[in-house]
Amino acid sequence: MNRLPAILFKISLAAILAFITLPLLVVIAASVSPTPAVTFRPSDWTLGWYAALWDSRWLDPFLLSVKLAATVSVASGVLGALGAYSVAYAKCPGHTAIMSFLLSPMAVPQIVKGVAIVLFLSSAGFFNLLGTPGLVVAHIVLTLPFVVRMAATAMFNFDKRLDRAARILGARPAQRIRYVLLPLIRSGLFSGMTFAFILSFNNIPISVFLVKPGQTTLPITVINHLEYSLDPVLAAVNVASLLFILGAIILFEKIGGFSAQFHGGSK
């Protein structure tokens, strides 16, 4: 008597998972489909669309997106670590209010942040900052709160007795930060920076206001094309950039070891 709900539950789970994976599978299928009209004959497939990616039409926006994401991730990492240090570690006076200020951009929808920044740059006479410089600062505003939050969590959890032990043993402040604090908050900081990288690399709602011809990010280039056609080369672009993101995550994990914090948690 109790079996039926359990079976129904499993069926609904399978259906939801199918819903989640379907569009991804479809894009992968489209990227190896030989005809521009997406067909699903498994017999003939091609990697020709991937070969077509080696073209400045796609390479230039890709390189811009990579440089942008890397710059933003490093800048937000440094700024976020500094902010988190004051707020969560040194507990400066008024640290709760300052923390809310540092996190405040999260409360504003991305598209509104995008409008605000583009209106600011245009009406304050910084037209020449549109394009790459504008993208960098806007993406820093977008990602900084996430880095601050993750780095601050790591610093809240930091055992201050370790710092005291180092001080008693004669370590100077710079040494205590370099050899005690940083190694212990590294995984939190790196997960924030990885998140910043992904957020910047995939961003649309802010970038869409700031790109200009010749300085366009990859996702914006793709949506500009998508409005006119379902060209399979776009599927190849999407799959390739997903593979790139996965590669970047593995690389960040190798450098920063951020998954340690998921294993070293409460379990």
Added chain:
Amino acid sequence: MAVIAFSTLQSPARRVLSVKTFLPLLAPSIVLTLFFAVPMGMMIGISFQSLDGGAPTLASYSRFVKDGLVLAGLGRTVVMSGLVAVCVTVLAYPLAYYLARSTSRWRTVVLALAIAPELAGVVLRTYGWLIILDDRGFINSALMWVGVIFEPLPLSKNLFGVVVGLTHVILPFGVLSLLTSLQGISPNLERSAQILGASRLAVIRHIVLPLSVPGIISSLLVGFTMAASAYATPALLGGAGFKVMATMVYEQVLFYLDWPFAAVMANVLLILMVGVAFIGSRLESRLNQKLHL
């Protein structure tokens, strides 16, 4: 001796320390002030600007209230976001419940499948839905080939397509907010109800659902706010046939160059989101208090 020296040193040292604790804040604060706080303030200021450069005016706001096209866009945004919030929560609930309770080895697989699409970015997933839902897409060409239909079904460039696409994009966030809440419910409550003879459905209906109401609210909230501010999915799956606030703001800024009006629209969107988030979080904390008394 050393102890005395230490304690007399302490108070000036403290004062130096408290100034020092502010120093690292300088860089992030300057960046956020210059490129977030000032632009936000400026955007609000611009919304009161008159086009001929005169005194501050509410003209753009009154134009907003009278503009039928824009109001229709606002209405579409609210309806779409509400539907997405409900769809996300309904689909996320079984997943989150499974993830909170299962101990099987499939759990990791389900978790990966539920969260990983987030890495793929919005464009890839929206593109997938375009291939599936387009007039010449997967579903329509299959149905026409079989001969069930002769005209393509209107699956994209409308409310349906946008809700499907956004539900897919936002689902992982719904799962995460429900998961936190469901993990907080002790499995012992469910076990004891079952021992006392309650059926599985009764356990869900009378124990799990009521206790997870805060999670349901936060999932609805995430669904609504993320949908209302989404840009790419409505732009691609809705297109010119289904314009929402986000896509209309974009047009105002880049095509019509009507900055005061664009600022008004952005402010309205912001007020809508902050309002919904505020009401939702009040509701959530009130319910949490009730549940934990």
